[in-house]
Amino acid sequence: MANLEVKKHMSAGQLAIVVFVTCIGAQIMLTPRGLIAEVKNGAWISVLLGGMFFYTATYFMLRLGKQYPDETIVEYAPRIFGRIGGGIVIFWFNLLFYMQVITIFYGVGRIITFYMFDRTPPEVVVLALLVVCTYCALQDWGTILRIQQFLFVIAYSILILVWLTSILNFQPENMLPLWPLDIKGVTLGSFTTWGMYSGYECVLLLLPLVYRKVSLAKLAKTVGVAFVGLSIVFMLIIVLTIGVLTVEDAKNLPFPSLIVIRSVELPGTFLERLENYLLVTWIPVVFDTLAAMMFFMAEVCMRQWRHADHRPILLMLVPIIYIGAMLIDTPQVNEILGKFTMWLGLSFSFGVVPTALLLTWWKKSKVGKDCG
Amino acid sequence: MDLLSYLGHSTISKWCKVCLGCIFTITISMFIGGCWDQKELQERHFVLAVGIDKADEGEDAKQEKDKKSLESFIQPHGDKLYRLSFQILQLTPASSGGEGGRKASVSTYVISSTGESMFEMLRDMLGQVSKGFWFEHIQAIVISEEAVKQEGLQPIIDLFRRDTEMRWLIKPLITSGKAKKLLEFKPPSGEPGGLFLARSLHLYKKNPHMPGWNSGLGETSQAIDNKKTVQISRVELEGDMIKLGGTALFKEGKFVGYIDEYATKGTAFFSASEKSAIITIECPDHPGKILAFELFLHETKLTPHINGEEIYFTLDIRMKGNLGENQCGDHFDAMDEEELHKVEILVAEEVKHNILYAFHSYQHLQTDPGDFAGKLKAHQPLAWERVKEHWNEEQFPNISLIPSVNVIIENIGGHK
Numbered sequence: 001m002a003n004l005e006v007k008k009h010m011s012a013g014q015l016a017i018v019v020f021v022t023c024i025g026a027q028i029m030l031t032p033r034g035l036i037a038e039v040k041n042g043a044w045i046s047v048l049l050g051g052m053f054f055y056t057a058t059y060f061m062l063r064l065g066k067q068y069p070d071e072t073i074v075e076y077a078p079r080i081f082g083r084i085g086g087g088i089v090i091f092w093f094n095l096l097f098y099m100q101v102i103t104i105f106y107g108v109g110r111i112i113t114f115y116m117f118d119r120t121p122p123e124v125v126v127l128a129l130l131v132v133c134t135y136c137a138l139q140d141w142g143t144i145l146r147i148q149q150f151l152f153v154i155a156y157s158i159l160i161l162v163w164l165t166s167i168l169n170f171q172p173e174n175m176l177p178l179w180p181l182d183i184k185g186v187t188l189g190s191f192t193t194w195g196m197y198s199g200y201e202c203v204l205l206l207l208p209l210v211y212r213k214v215s216l217a218k219l220a221k222t223v224g225v226a227f228v229g230l231s232i233v234f235m236l237i238i239v240l241t242i243g244v245l246t247v248e249d250a251k252n253l254p255f256p257s258l259i260v261i262r263s264v265e266l267p268g269t270f271l272e273r274l275e276n277y278l279l280v281t282w283i284p285v286v287f288d289t290l291a292a293m294m295f296f297m298a299e300v301c302m303r304q305w306r307h308a309d310h311r312p313i314l315l316m317l318v319p320i321i322y323i324g325a326m327l328i329d330t331p332q333v334n335e336i337l338g339k340f341t342m343w344l345g346l347s348f349s350f351g352v353v354p355t356a357l358l359l360t361w362w363k364k365s366k367v368g369k370d371c372g
Numbered sequence: 373m374d375l376l377s378y379l380g381h382s383t384i385s386k387w388c389k390v391c392l393g394c395i396f397t398i399t400i401s402m403f404i405g406g407c408w409d410q411k412e413l414q415e416r417h418f419v420l421a422v423g424i425d426k427a428d429e430g431e432d433a434k435q436e437k438d439k440k441s442l443e444s445f446i447q448p449h450g451d452k453l454y455r456l457s458f459q460i461l462q463l464t465p466a467s468s469g470g471e472g473g474r475k476a477s478v479s480t481y482v483i484s485s486t487g488e489s490m491f492e493m494l495r496d497m498l499g500q501v502s503k504g505f506w507f508e509h510i511q512a513i514v515i516s517e518e519a520v521k522q523e524g525l526q527p528i529i530d531l532f533r534r535d536t537e538m539r540w541l542i543k544p545l546i547t548s549g550k551a552k553k554l555l556e557f558k559p560p561s562g563e564p565g566g567l568f569l570a571r572s573l574h575l576y577k578k579n580p581h582m583p584g585w586n587s588g589l590g591e592t593s594q595a596i597d598n599k600k601t602v603q604i605s606r607v608e609l610e611g612d613m614i615k616l617g618g619t620a621l622f623k624e625g626k627f628v629g630y631i632d633e634y635a636t637k638g639t640a641f642f643s644a645s646e647k648s649a650i651i652t653i654e655c656p657d658h659p660g661k662i663l664a665f666e667l668f669l670h671e672t673k674l675t676p677h678i679n680g681e682e683i684y685f686t687l688d689i690r691m692k693g694n695l696g697e698n699q700c701g702d703h704f705d706a707m708d709e710e711e712l713h714k715v716e717i718l719v720a721e722e723v724k725h726n727i728l729y730a731f732h733s734y735q736h737l738q739t740d741p742g743d744f745a746g747k748l749k750a751h752q753p754l755a756w757e758r759v760k761e762h763w764n765e766e767q768f769p770n771i772s773l774i775p776s777v778n779v780i781i782e783n784i785g786g787h788k
Binding site: 176245259 | 508536539540541588590591593594597598599746747749750751753754757
């Protein structure tokens with residue numbers, strides 16, 4: 001019987017949902033502290049600028065992908081950069097997902113044990129989450145896509161709804177001065193938001209699945225809508241965090257975007273300690289990001305090693321992911337790895353991809369001349 | 373080719389899968405059942421209020437001195453600076469048994485320990501109880517003035533800011549007396565003392581004599597991080613009477629002093645943080661008698677202005693309310709518009725007086741309540757950068773505040 005879950009095609013809208021869901025994950029809890037400490041009141045501008053920068057990067061990726069219909073970066077990278085160069089690019093691409101996955105596992109394990117199960121070792125929490133994510137990533141793309149679409153509607157609306165309760169403690173004055181004095185800092189801070197937007201690289205892998213008849217313009221427009229959505233969500237989180245806690249307080253809290261609803265008192269209800277409810281609604285959001293990224297890692301390896309099935313490779317990757325997450329044993333190591341991953345991602349998006357595009361154009365123009 | 377395809381094609385695969393599935397399900401069920409770390413409600417001591425005193429405060433009676441030796445432990449580091457007390461909820465379930473049946477009851481008792489680290493004292497107190505403490509329901513932290521004068525506020529509240537079990541809605545309070553005595557106080561309503569204190573603070577909306585608008589642990593923590601003045605409600609116990617009113621001020625974590633109820637009410641007018649207030653004036657044509665205005669709606673706008681090197685603030689206030697009480701008798705006709713307008717002007721004057729009284733109280737203590745520095749930072753960031761280093765000591769005591777108040781009496785009540 002045919003496997004109905006093997007997804008051969010997807011629409012531009014579905015790609016936009018995947019980009020949205022893959023980008024929003026653990027980093028909405030983990031990143032805001034560093035960004036606010038660095039950019040202060042101008043953090044909301046950095047988020048918007050970051051949205052524009054990373055959309056530009058995604059647009060380059062879409063253009064590059066459109067040059068090679070029916071192929072992923074794993075197939076065309078060696079043709080652009082040569083066998084060794086291509087191998088490095090593919091390794092780089094996969095390392096990006098790996099670094100993100102292990103830092104997310106570490107962060108999630110830390111938050112959940114700290115706020116919910118303080119006597120449970122983080123290793124247990126990470127292992128449980130890893131098992132669930134692996135089970136999801138073992139499915140074919142059709143199932144994963146369906147889960148992402150489902151969570152896009154359910155999990156995100158609940159998460160944002162819970163988050164919005166912090167409006168009860170919002171002080172608009174805390175946002176002022178709205179326009180920061182340090183414009184340079186705000187601009188540089190926008191690159192720090194890579195941690196929030198990261199995940200958009202998946203288009204290099206998923207583009208061949210999008211119907212060929214979908215034009216680049218339509219793709220750019222639809223993915224642009226996803227980025228508008230991402231920018232709004234991230235800006236909302238930053239604005240709420242600063243508006244409720246102030247910049248100085250947010251700087252001193254390890255997870256300010258979680259603590260933001262700690263002071264909320266819902267009149268007439270017995271609900272207290274709302275941060276636990278926020279954590280519970282956040283877990284599915286982390287799950288879908290991790291499951292997708294793990295699938296992408298296995299898919300890259302499968303294509304690279306010319307296997308027919310991504311599942312054995314994924315099972316091989318599981319211990320590597322777990323060990324990687326466990327090796328991050330202090331927040332300092334996590335911070336260093338976070339910075340390393342950010343530079344890895346920025347140089348891939350703004351160095352490797354544009355170079356690949358330029359080389360492709362150059363090669364194609366050369367081919368045209370030779371023919372003529 | 374690989375393990376999965378091998379399992380998929382093997383003849384024993386079906387049984388293998390079933391067995392593996394069963395083992396997996398049973399193993400997972402053992403861990404996710406939640407039974408391994410269960411804690412029943414009756415297995416916990418609910419701490420409702422915390423009291424922090426100076427360690428050797430009030431040890432007069434011999435009995436107290438004997439107790440002190442038990443409320444202590446050998447400390448490898450630090451001194452005996454604080455006495456930490458917990459008010460613990462005691463729930464007695466109802467029991468049936470004919471005439472000997474007992475009704476369910478709620479009471480509290482207090483235990484203490486002395487030391488320097490709050491955490492260490494907390495753990496030492498486990499030697500006085502049979503169950504673990506549960507802190508998620510703490511309602512109030514009462515700190516004595518003597519205790520806070522020792523090392524400031526930060527070492528006292530650090531544990532409560534840091535521990536994830538503590539809620540941000542816990543109400544800190546300051547008393548000039550002994551915090552432990554307040555924990556031992558039995559409210560006449562029969563409520564547990566911690567709940568009584570927290571609920572009393574919730575009445576700040578109608579009682580501007582206490583600074584309930586920023587009274588939670590979260591706001592206190594935020595003020596400390598922002599190097600703003602911490603304002604904590606004052607509570608006093610005299611005999612069997614308890615009273616909340618006035619504010620204790622802390623600058624950079626150090627106790628600065630108290631402001632009285634009148635200044636606390638004036639502070640509420642800076643940012644319209646009260647929901648209702650009673651403003652009294654003397655009768656326009658009959659001095660010595662009183663009229664009371666009941667505030668219903670309050671809008672305020674505090675604006676910083678820069679004139680060269682000079683900084684000053686304007687405070688524009690619009691108030692609407694009712695005539696709440698008239699003790700002027702026939703000397704005042706509430707139906708007369710002109711008379712009513714006179715009252716509006718007098719109420720506005722009184723509000724201005726109250727505001728300036730509060731403002732000068734803060735200036736005298738060289739302590740910005742937070743509104744002024746906050747406004748300057750938000751609206752004039754360049755000027756703030758210039759003065760922020762010595763704001764409290766040099767700038768704030770010399771700035772001017774120009775209040776302007778517009779009062780409208782909308783209703784005169786149910787009688788002429």
